Amino acid sequence: MGDSEFPSSQTPADDTVRTRFSWFLSGMAMIFSIPAFILMTAHVGFAGFASENGVSLLQATFMVATIWALPANIVLIGAISGGYSLIGAAVAVTLSSIRLMPMVAAFIPEMRGPKTRRITLLLLAHFIAVTAWVMGMERFRHIPRDMRVSYFAGLGITLTVTNSLVVALVYFLSTDFPPIVFAALFFLTPMYFLTSLWGSARDRSVHVAMVSGLALFPLIHHLAPAYDLLLTGFAGGAVTMGYVRWARGRAA
Amino acid sequence: MTWHSLTDWWWPYLFILLAGWLPTDIWRYLGVLIGGRVREDSDALIAVRAVATALVAGVIAQLILYPSGALAESSVFLRIGAAAVGFLAYLRLGRHVIVSVIAAEIVLIIGLFLNF
The missing domain is CATH 1.10.287 (Helix Hairpins)
Structure with missing residues (x-):
């Protein structure tokens, strides 16, 4: 299983062979990994939570794509069903999302290449949430420095788009599982964070x-x-x- | 202004952008500006990484100790025990994430079936 050993320690000779696009594709391919699967199961739970609270399919999908932080999404739905004002909901979301600031600040020096423009980093920052952060921190060291931005673009954008579609699909099918399945699925996330962060x-x-x-x-x-x-x-x-x-x- | 204040189709989307997207991405952008000033291999980077790592460890503790949804009804001792077994399996059996996840899930599911 490719979860902690990553088979691409590149020698400088390989770097010239592999283009930015091929690194982008390697990042995209991470959608077929254990952490990506775990994140999708968490979004299966989110689709059910949104539908229980009267948020529509399109609205829930829009939330996942634009906010891209599961805790912030759960807080926002809680604020909506609690009848919060716009300002009150924004404050609640801020308290949940402020953690992203030190996370992104630690991530950027690992990801940026010598010639990366700030606008590129600002655009890619949207795709940094806990799972992508842990995946990037674990894998960047195996990727040539000037290819990390391309790699993360493939990884981050694919994770966000796929999970937005997962929410739409699960909502549409109104898939339901017995509670023990959800309980077992929800335990995957902390175990993945715990071990892969330790290993990184x-x-x-x-x-x-x-x-x-x-x-x-x-x-x-x-x-x-x-x-x-x-x-x-x-x-x-x-x-x-x-x-x-x-x-x-x-x-x- | 609340979620139900306006009945126009676009209002919920504007609400999501103003109350969800803006107060989330603004912190990411600030993180980029701070991270852009930090040199690699500097003490500042060690400090920023330490804060971020401790914070993610806090997220892990939150998910295990105070979960929401279906896990909330299980015993906190079962969850701590399952996580501990999973982590020990990771350390002792060759540091594979998948081994750890399977070990933790076995303990958790057995515990849930026994209503522990």
């Missing part, structure tokens, strides 16, 4: 950040539920930087 680490700081994030989240969720993810990020980041300083001091 190039140094110990990523493991320290993960362990501190996992350990701090329940406490912070208890204290400040509205800002739990963002505060977990900053607190876990601070612990990690403390560790990095300590490890350097010991090595010196």
